[in-house]
Amino acid sequence: MAESVCIVAEYRDGNFRKVSFEIASEGRRIADALGLKLYGIALGSGVSSVAPRLGHYGVDKIFVVDNPALEHYNAEAYAPIIAEIIKKANAGVVLLPASMNGKDLAARLAARLEAGLAQDSTEIAISNGKIRAKRPLFGGKCLGWYEWTEGSLVMISCRPNVMSCLAPDESKQAEVVLADVEVPSPKSQVVGVEMDTSGKVELTEADIIVSGGRGMKAAENFVILEELAKVLGAAVGASRAAVDAGWRPHSDQVGQTGKVVTPNLYIAVGISGAIQHLAGMGSSKYIVAVNKDPDAPIFSKADYGIVEDLFKFIPVFTEEVKKYKSTC
Ligand SMILES: Cc1cc2nc3c(=O)[nH]c(=O)nc-3n(C[C@H](O)[C@H](O)[C@H](O)COP(=O)(O)OP(=O)(O)OC[C@H]3O[C@@H](n4cnc5c(N)ncnc54)[C@H](O)[C@@H]3O)c2cc1C
Missing domain, CATH: 3.40.50.620 (HUPs)
Known part of the structure; x- marks a missing residue:
């Protein structure tokens, strides 16, 4: 028993x-x-x-x-x-x-x-x-x-x-x-761990994640997502396409071969919604997708969908969130 x-x-x-x-x-x-x-x-x-x-x-x-x-x-x-x-x-x-x-x-x-x-x-x-x-x-x-x-x-x-x-x-x-136990001497030792020192919110523990995909088009364009993330107190994630392009580090990758995340709110920006990406974020509480293609598969998983050019939508949305937050 x-x-x-x-x-x-x-x-x-x-x-x-x-x-x-x-x-x-x-x-x-x-x-x-x-x-x-x-x-x-x-x-x-x-x-x-x-x-x-x-x-x-x-x-x-x-x-x-x-x-x-x-x-x-x-x-x-x-x-x-x-x-x-x-x-x-x-x-x-x-x-x-x-x-x-x-x-x-x-x-x-x-x-x-x-x-x-x-x-x-x-x-x-x-x-x-x-x-x-x-x-x-x-x-x-x-x-x-x-x-x-x-x-x-x-x-x-x-x-x-x-x-x-x-x-x-x-x-x-x-x-x-x-506990009265013997600590064994392993054959291999971890001699050091290099931590990300950017002070970013850890993806797997974040309450809100703003993720960018191939639709972001270039590494420098992620600045608009960083800005939105800052206003929302969110972490920034990425699809594998964005990581493979060298725009984001692998530690930001969400999906089957990246991190499995379960935030309250996941905002997918310029991400098509491939099954391997959904495997990493599909159990988020609320999913918002921003994509200019109304037929993008991500919309079938999203609670809210915005069919728009992300470069038009994200800056306006960020400003609106800022305004809203200033009244709270
Ligand atoms: C074994 C295996 C493991 C994998 N693991 C992962 C994984 O862990 N994570 C992962 O993400 N993928 C993974 N993939 C890759 C996956 O299959 C997709 O290729 C990848 O997720 C596509 O990334 P994406 O959505 O950013 O790019 P795309 O599929 O190219 O989508 C880009 C989207 O951006 C939209 N877009 C373009 N421009 C704009 C604009 N200006 N405004 C708004 N929208 C725009 C387009 O309409 C499109 O829907 C894996 C694949 C394999 C085979």
């Missing part, structure tokens, strides 16, 4: 990534429905100081491994440690972020623990004590529901920005336990 639901938090640069609080909130809901405890697992260098924050989102107990050797995610080191803690916690359900690292870790943990894994899930349902997870398939062309056989370990990685987050309750404290 399982004792707990475990969530594996993602820690970077002195804090947890937002998706960690989303999976903690989802974990709380599942633990309550199944009558289990909710445990958190957090690895990193300096992670103990922020670990109690997970308690604000309903985590009962947090197993922490705070070690300088774990400063950067390393599958060889992280997977055995987390697998051991999951076993000790007698978990029946494990939730992880479906981030780049989270998906890598989830696959390794599932293999080690012989768990059934639903990657990049967008919804978790519980009925009669049974868990089901929904995930997009074939680049978002259809959705599949997954169930687990009786008694098997349920492992789910959750798409960022999809599961709703509880309002943090700072009066709630979690018990922090320094």
Whole structure:
């Protein structure tokens, strides 16, 4: 009989990534429905100081491994440690972020623990004590529901920005336990990470994204999207065509071979809406498309469509948003 639901938090640069609080909130809901405890697992260098924050989102107990050797995610080191803690916690359900690292870790943990894994899930349902997870398939062309056989370990990685987050309750404290596990010496080490220093909003965590495609015609034209993004407090994304043309860095690419994003608002500008692009942004809450071609496939996915030359529309729209914001 399982004792707990475990969530594996993602820690970077002195804090947890937002998706960690989303999976903690989802974990709380599942633990309550199944009558289990909710445990958190957090690895990193300096992670103990922020670990109690997970308690604000309903985590009962947090197993922490705070070690300088774990400063950067390393599958060889992280997977055995987390697998051991999951076993000790007698978990029946494990939730992880479906981030780049989270998906890598989830696959390794599932293999080690012989768990059934639903990657990049967008919804978790519980009925009669049974868990089901929904995930997009074939680049978002259809959705599949997954169930687990009786008694098997349920492992789910959750798409960022999809599961709703509880309002943090700072009066709630979690018990922090320094996990008694050996930190293995991996054969390969991450010696450094070069971060984007532009101060841009991270695409996968952005609430609003303004993305440009081949219709932008040149790298310098992205300045009009940067301007709109600044006014909206948005991140700027791009289609692969814009990235392949060298107009934007690959870190901005949205889609099947780029990032999967789920903002509240996605504004696609001069993007046709190829299936590989839709795979990355199709589950955004609201989609607005700006395209001069009324037959562009993006319009079939969009909630609002503007059939217009983007170079006419975007500057006017930006000015209107500025005016509107100044009255708020
Ligand atoms: C294996 C594989 C993986 C892929 N992965 C990705 C991925 O991760 N992400 C991705 O985006 N693509 C990906 N692609 C590429 C994808 O198939 C498309 O080629 C790409 O998305 C097209 O980008 P686009 O919409 O910017 O360009 P286009 O398809 O050329 O569309 C440009 C659009 O701009 C409009 N336009 C032009 N001028 C203006 C104007 N002045 N005003 C308004 N509208 C205008 C046009 O009407 C057109 O609809 C992948 C392809 C493959 C085969």
